Amino acid sequence: MRTYLRLFVAGFRRQSTYRLAAFGGLVANTAFGLLKVALLFAAVRTSGGELAGYDVAMMSSYIWISQGMLGSVNLTGRTEIADRIRTGDVAVDFLRPLDVHLASVTTEVGRAVFALIPRGIPSVVIGALLVGMAVPEDPWAYPLGAVSLLLGIVVSATTVYLVGVSGFWLLETRGVALLYMVVSGFLAGLFVPIALFPDWLRLVATATPFPAMMMYPVDVLSGRVGGAAAVGLVALQVLWLVLTVAAGQLATRAGRRRLEVQGG
Amino acid sequence: MITPTIGPIIETHDLGRDFRVRDGLRRRTVVAVDRLSIRVEPGEAVGYIGANGAGKSTTIKLLTGILMPTRGTVATCGLRPMADRRRLAREVGVVFGQRTQLWWDLPVRDSLRLLASIHALGRVAERERTDELVERLELAEFLGTPVRQLSLGQRMRAEVAAALLHSPRLVILDEPTIGLDVLSKQRLREFLIAERSRHGTTLLLTTHDMGDVERLCDRILLVDRGSLVYDGTLAGLSRTVGAERVLVVDLAEPTPDLADVPDTRHLGSEAGGMRQRLAFDPESTTAARVLASLSDRAELVDLAVEEPEIEEIVRRIYASRR
Numbered sequence: 026m027r028t029y030l031r032l033f034v035a036g037f038r039r040q041s042t043y044r045l046a047a048f049g050g051l052v053a054n055t056a057f058g059l060l061k062v063a064l065l066f067a068a069v070r071t072s073g074g075e076l077a078g079y080d081v082a083m084m085s086s087y088i089w090i091s092q093g094m095l096g097s098v099n100l101t102g103r104t105e106i107a108d109r110i111r112t113g114d115v116a117v118d119f120l121r122p123l124d125v126h127l128a129s130v131t132t133e134v135g136r137a138v139f140a141l142i143p144r145g146i147p148s149v150v151i152g153a154l155l156v157g158m159a160v161p162e163d164p165w166a167y168p169l170g171a172v173s174l175l176l177g178i179v180v181s182a183t184t185v186y187l188v189g190v191s192g193f194w195l196l197e198t199r200g201v202a203l204l205y206m207v208v209s210g211f212l213a214g215l216f217v218p219i220a221l222f223p224d225w226l227r228l229v230a231t232a233t234p235f236p237a238m239m240m241y242p243v244d245v246l247s248g249r250v251g252g253a254a255a256v257g258l259v260a261l262q263v264l265w266l267v268l269t270v271a272a273g274q275l276a277t278r279a280g281r282r283r284l285e286v287q288g289g
Numbered sequence: 290m291i292t293p294t295i296g297p298i299i300e301t302h303d304l305g306r307d308f309r310v311r312d313g314l315r316r317r318t319v320v321a322v323d324r325l326s327i328r329v330e331p332g333e334a335v336g337y338i339g340a341n342g343a344g345k346s347t348t349i350k351l352l353t354g355i356l357m358p359t360r361g362t363v364a365t366c367g368l369r370p371m372a373d374r375r376r377l378a379r380e381v382g383v384v385f386g387q388r389t390q391l392w393w394d395l396p397v398r399d400s401l402r403l404l405a406s407i408h409a410l411g412r413v414a415e416r417e418r419t420d421e422l423v424e425r426l427e428l429a430e431f432l433g434t435p436v437r438q439l440s441l442g443q444r445m446r447a448e449v450a451a452a453l454l455h456s457p458r459l460v461i462l463d464e465p466t467i468g469l470d471v472l473s474k475q476r477l478r479e480f481l482i483a484e485r486s487r488h489g490t491t492l493l494l495t496t497h498d499m500g501d502v503e504r505l506c507d508r509i510l511l512v513d514r515g516s517l518v519y520d521g522t523l524a525g526l527s528r529t530v531g532a533e534r535v536l537v538v539d540l541a542e543p544t545p546d547l548a549d550v551p552d553t554r555h556l557g558s559e560a561g562g563m564r565q566r567l568a569f570d571p572e573s574t575t576a577a578r579v580l581a582s583l584s585d586r587a588e589l590v591d592l593a594v595e596e597p598e599i600e601e602i603v604r605r606i607y608a609s610r611r
């Protein structure tokens with residue numbers, strides 16, 4: 026346990042060495058956030074100040090929290106484990122007295138949590154200062170939101186890990202990663218809130234782990250969903266966590282038997 | 290710190306591993322390791338040698354539970370590498386010359402700390418072992434440097450420290466001296482010799498540098514196309530191919546070619562005959578006997594005996610099997 030905590034801290038510290046990249050990420054986040062503001066605010070206003078339960082202030086919260094999570098939630102499909110399998114460096118991981126799956130996810134989560142500092146929090150602050158946003162009145166929304174945020178980050182790491190370990194079977198995982206990138210951002214609610222989806226598409230999204238990575242934490246953090254419903258979303262996140270972790274364990278175990286370490 | 294093992298530290302029986310590779314459209318099986326049966330006792334230092342693609346790295350991956358065998362059995366430190374991978378990881382330290390086990394973007398010190406925690410070393414054990422390795426591998430000057438900024442020689446030393454931090458009973462090194470300059474190689478070898486004598490560590494190393502084998506190993510395993518073709522000492526290896534040794538003598542004055550010394554072959558003369566080279570077969574005569582015959586014929590000033598090149602011997606063994 027202590028070991029995995031250290032791995033978490035290592036992921037955190039490693040990320041902290043890339044300050045310039047973090048700054049670049051924040052600038053991009055903010056630019057795209059302003060673009061979303063322009064488009065989504067217009068949509069809210071044309072429908073008479075309210076769209077699927079979103080007013081302008083709530084839409085702003087959605088935009089800036091989701092933009093802020095972008096540095097921490099992996100919606101690109103690219104992972105270190107995929108590279109390590111491709112290059113054969115995963116051999117080194119198997120030489121350690123660790124669960125390779127958990128170690129990889131823990132490191133990834135450490136990195137993601139760090140990214141909240143230079144990208145997540147500033148993004149929300151910038152958004153609040155530039156366009157203002159709604160804040161939850163219920164004090165419980167804050168601790169529950171924090172839990173939901175962390176769960177979102179972890180579910181994203183455990184899900185994208187599955188993309189990475191497809192490399193045990195496929196020589197080239199870039200195709201899978203690309204597909205993941207196209208699908209995950211959309212279904213996670215990065216571009217428009219899931220509440221704006223047509224019913225059938227919302228159903229599709231709910232059947233995937235993607236909303237658990239971003240939409241649910243945003244809903245809880247912004248106070249759009251509160252009370253028992255918020256607890257329900259968090260429970261749904263836990264369910265996705267359990268499912269993806271189980272899948273990751275199985276895939277790692279099966280993949281190891283097929284592993285062909287490339288090079289040297 | 291070292292728990293005595295009962296029985297061999299490495300034991301394989303008819304071990305084999307195939308790879309399926311795509312060759313254009315067809316699929317083909319590459320036999321990387323085949324019918325490998327070896328036994329290494331605790332405390333030995335074994336050189337695992339063979340040409341490129343002979344199957345050395347694959348064997349190491351089979352021994353450490355990275356790859357699953359296609360055939361046969363393998364036990365390392367009395368454990369089954371695939372099933373007991375995590376337990377085995379505490380007993381074995383592996384250096385892959387071409388890979389890093391350090392965290393690229395963290396300082397060396399942090400990598401070592403992280404590894405200590407991964408191996409669940411206690412505080413005192415961690416400090417003592419780290420201090421020992423830092424001192425003997427001379428890591429102090431770059432402990433705070435991120436790994437990506439290290440020179441190859443520095444990184445290699447850090448790699449060795451990383452692999453040995455948990456005081457493994459078995460240390461496996463896959464081309465540890467690749468790309469190092471003469472001095473760095475020398476230092477690394479000295480470190481390994483010292484480590485072995487202090488802790489009784491078992492060493493298994495693959496290398497293309499015969500200096501490593503000569504200095505470090507008291508036993509050689511030679512593989513050819515995945516199979517073991519020789520198991521024994523270095524001297525024995527040259528004997529099996531009947532390799533000749535060469536006696537180089539410096540004489541007091543220019544002397545005609547010494548072509549009539551019994552059991553020798555005259556290879557050449559330099560400096561008008563003041564230096565001459567004679568080959569002899571250690572099976573049929575000795576250096577002493579050749580010297581005795583020589584001193585009847587000329588006055589010796591200096592002499593040297595050249596050992597046969599191991600690469601030459603390996604080449605010959607391979608040739609005799611083709």
Ligand SMILES: Nc1ncnc2c1ncn2[C@@H]1O[C@H](COP(=O)(O)OP(=O)(O)OP(=O)(O)O)[C@@H](O)[C@H]1O
Pocket residue numbers: 285286287288289308309310319320321339340341342343344345346347348
């Ligand atoms: N992942 C893999 N997929 C396909 N073939 C492989 C794989 N790994 C090794 N091989 C093949 O198995 C054989 C043995 O390779 P191995 O790496 O064990 O050789 P080696 O003795 O370590 O060589 P070198 O001295 O060049 O490091 C080679 O023919 C190699 O091409």
Ligand SMILES: [Mg+2]
Pocket residue numbers: 289345346347463
């Ligand atoms: Mg090799």
